[in-house]
Amino acid sequence: MDAVALRKTYPGGRGRPPVRALDGLSFAVPTGTVFALLGPNGAGKSTTTKILATLSRADSGTAHVAGTDVARHPERVRRAIGYVAQKPVTDPMDTGRENLVLAGRLQGLGARDARARAAELLDRFSLTDAADRLVTTYSGGMARKLDVAMGLVHRPQVLFLDEPTTGLDPEARAEMWAEIERMTAVECMTILLTTHYLEEADRLAANVAIVDEGRVVVAGTPDALKDELRGDGIVVELAPGAPDDGASLAGRVADAVRASGVRDVRVEGRTLRARADAGAVALPAVLAGLDAAGLPVASATLARPSLDDVYLRHTGRSLAAAQAGGRSAAGDHAGAAAEEVAA
Known part of the structure; x- marks a missing residue:
């Protein structure tokens, strides 16, 4: 096929x-x-x-x-x-x-x-x-x-x-x-x-x-x-008390972790995603950088590469974020498809 x-x-x-x-x-x-x-x-x-x-x-x-x-x-x-x-x-x-x-x-x-x-x-x-x-x-x-x-x-x-x-x-x-x-x-x-x-x-x-x-x-x-993704994935959720001022928050988070040895840094809302060759070493540095910048952390995880990481790398956003953003498009597709079948 x-x-x-x-x-x-x-x-x-x-x-x-x-x-x-x-x-x-x-x-x-x-x-x-x-x-x-x-x-x-x-x-x-x-x-x-x-x-x-x-x-x-x-x-x-x-x-x-x-x-x-x-x-x-x-x-x-x-x-x-x-x-x-x-x-x-x-x-x-x-x-x-x-x-x-x-x-x-x-x-x-x-x-x-x-x-x-x-x-x-x-x-x-x-x-x-x-x-x-x-x-x-x-x-x-x-x-x-x-x-x-x-x-x-x-x-x-x-x-x-x-x-x-x-x-x-x-x-x-x-x-x-x-x-x-x-x-x-x-x-x-x-x-x-x-x-x-x-x-x-x-x-x-x-x-x-x-x-x-x-x-x-x-x-x-x-x-x-x-396997194309080298190293470990790091995901950090900022606490609700973190200042939320849109694009400037993403910039502050990126600046805070710049010296921690991570790469592919992406920020979606209060979620930081990044990759590191040695995640166990990089994660403490990431947390320290966020703390120094006055950005409280709610949770942090370290994991081997997943298909969500693959999706993130090739589309620029996680599948969960794409799913949330794609609901209106799905409705458009469904409505258009219904009109096509009716025709």
Whole structure:
């Protein structure tokens, strides 16, 4: 599976300017692996997934799924893929079994085969005891497992999982992770996973592409991306009593730690992020510098490189900050996408 220079712009509507969702996005996914698109809401992850799943068309660029051009032969692509969207696709007033049997019939299975496949998937996702209950009575974790089972009814070659664990509790999320790992290890399925959970991408994905403002800013294995960052990460949270005067505060913090041997210093609000070759040596110097500058500290942490550090290095802000800033963009994308579907 690959995408080459995908571009997509949604009309703004109601006097708003157009929304550029994708701006030359490219990546390639090795067969039989999990590939994660990592980024905040509004980065273009869901738009990319919809184009690859033939639910939307790119303005320009090309994409292939299971060896097939998605624009030229969308019907072939649809037979080869499973798609699990962010929003539920099941009928809440049918039972879990009825939803799966219907999905099987829609995919061309005979009645007997559809019932057999439904029973197999219900057992696989530990839903057998709830099989004949209405979906509206399911917990969030149960409903999400049923959504994934719906995408697997016809045994697809490629599975798209769009934010599959959003809103799940830790236990349900761990169960979903285990199932995704099983699908690649046992069934050699190719999975495209979109997520804004760093630990999810780090654990599940053989390769990661970090997406920002409709472009892939960096891609590679999680370990390789983290290894590019030398040394340790330092994160310091300033106490509420620290003076907060906007840009000048960022300047004061940077000046206070300038002599402490750190590099890549960034300040977001009251949070200082920096890197150091020897973090255990640099951290006391950082704290001393902040104290001398009259900037009280609430907490300080020292850690090995993470995917958030990778994101920070390549985009200039942490994923949490991008997530907060991307919510309005996500709303624009959603509204534009709704208008496109309605059209």
